[in-house]
Amino acid sequence: MSESYPALIRQLAELTARVEAQRAEAETWYADQCAAADRAVRAATEAVRRAEEEVAAATEEVEAVDAEAAHLWQLFRSRLGAAGRLGDPPAPAPGATAAPVTLLDGVRELIERAKRPEELPGSTNPLLVLFGVLGAAAAYALGAGARLVGDRYGGDLAVGMPVLALVVALLGPFVGLAPAKLLADRRHAALGPRPVAVVVAAGLVTTGLLFALVR
Incomplete structure (x- = not known):
C-alpha cells in the first residue's frame, strides 16, 4: 500500500487536471455558444426591424399610389364627362413589372395632354x-x-x-x-x-x- 499510495496520488492529480481541462473546455464551449446565440438574436432582431421598416414604407407607398390613382381616375372621368358611366379605378394589371411611379407619371402626362385638346382639323x-x-x-x-x-x-x-x-x-x-x-x-x-x-x-x-x- 505504501508503494502504491504515491501512484494513486499521481493518478488522482492527473484525473483532477483532466477534469479541470474538460470543465474549462466545456465552459469555453458554452460561452462561445452563448455569444453565438446572442449574435444570432441581435441579427434576427435587426432583420425584423428592417423588415418592419420595409413593410411600413411599402404600405405607405401603396396608400400613396392608391390615392394618386384615385385622383387621376377622377380627373379622367371629369375630362371624358363620363362620371356616371365609369366606376372605381381599374385593378392593377397582373404581372406588371414597371414602377408604379413611372406608370402614374405616364397617366398624368396623358391627362395633361387631354386637357390641351388639338385644334379642329x-x-x-x-x-x-x-x-x-x-x-x-x-x-x-x-x-x-x-x-x-x-x-x-x-x-x-x-x-x-x-x-x-x-x-x-x-x-x-x-x-x-x-x-x-x-x-x-x-x-x-x-x-x-x-x-x-x-x-x-x-x-x-x-x-x-x-x-x-x-x-
Whole structure:
C-alpha cells in the first residue's frame, strides 16, 4: 500500500487536471455558444426591424399610389364627362413589372395632354364656312327686320331701329362662332385661331356681299 499510495496520488492529480481541462473546455464551449446565440438574436432582431421598416414604407407607398390613382381616375372621368358611366379605378394589371411611379407619371402626362385638346382639323373648314355664312346671313336678316319695323312704325323706332340693324349686321360675322364652339366641344377639340379666322372671314365676306347687293 505504501508503494502504491504515491501512484494513486499521481493518478488522482492527473484525473483532477483532466477534469479541470474538460470543465474549462466545456465552459469555453458554452460561452462561445452563448455569444453565438446572442449574435444570432441581435441579427434576427435587426432583420425584423428592417423588415418592419420595409413593410411600413411599402404600405405607405401603396396608400400613396392608391390615392394618386384615385385622383387621376377622377380627373379622367371629369375630362371624358363620363362620371356616371365609369366606376372605381381599374385593378392593377397582373404581372406588371414597371414602377408604379413611372406608370402614374405616364397617366398624368396623358391627362395633361387631354386637357390641351388639338385644334379642329382642316376637314371641318367647309362646315366652319357654312357657320360663318349662315350666322352673317341670319344677323343681316335680323337687322333688315329691325329696319322694316322702324320704317313701319316711324317715330323713335324709325331712328333707333336702323342703328340697331347696323350693329346687328356688323356683329354677324361673329355669330357663326357659337355653333363652331359647339362643334369643337363635341369633338373635344379647341376652337383655335384658324377655325375662328375661317368663320369670321366667311361671315365678313357674306356681310359685305349682302350690303353690296342690297345697295
